[in-house]
Amino acid sequence: MKDWKRIEPTKVTKVGWRAIVSKTFELPDGTTTEYDLFYPEDQEFVSIFALTSDHKVVVAREYAPGPEKIMEDLPGGFVDKGEEIETCARRELREETGYEPKQMKYLGAYYKDRYNNATVHAFLATGCVRVGDQELGPSEFIEVALISIEDFLTNVKHNLVTDHGTILAA
Secondary structure: OOEEEEEEEEEEEEEEEEEEEEEEEOOOOOOOEEEEEEEEOOEEEEEEEEEEOOEEEEEEEEOOOOOOOEEEEEEEOOOOOOOHHHHHHHHHHHHOOOOEOHHHHHHHEOOOOOEEEOEEEEEEEEEEEEEEOOOOOOOOOOOOEEHHHHHHHHHOOOOOOOHHHHHHOO
C-alpha cells in the first residue's frame, strides 16, 4: 500500500468554533476524491483519566448535544497555541473539575478516528485532590462526580462515557 497524493488547495470552513477541512486526494487508481475532516491540521487536545488517592474516577458530567443525553466525560480540551501539553492537561483538569493531581503521566497520543485532523494527548492523573471551585467557560455546564472504577467501566459498556482512546490508554 502507498500513501495517497494530496492535491491542493485545502479548503477550511468555520462552523461556529469548529473547522471543517476539505482535502482532495489522488487515489491509487488515479481517481480523485475529497474528504471533509474535523479540526485544523495542527489542532491538539488533552484528555485526562483522573483518579483520587482512594481510586475514584473524576468525571465531568455534561449534556452531549450529539446523542442528546447527559454523559460522563473525561476532563480535557483544546491546547492553546504555544502551550505545553502537560500544562494544558493540568489547567483543563483544574478548570473543569477543581481538582489537581499529585502525579501526571503522559500516556501517548492518538487520533479519534480517520476523519479527524486533531491529535489527542492522553494523561493519567493520580492522587487528585479538590483544591477549589470549577472555572468554567461560556456554555460549559459540568457536574463533577467521583465514581468507582467498576462503575466507570460499567458506564463505558453502556455507552454513557466519551473519549474511549484515553480510557484504553489508561
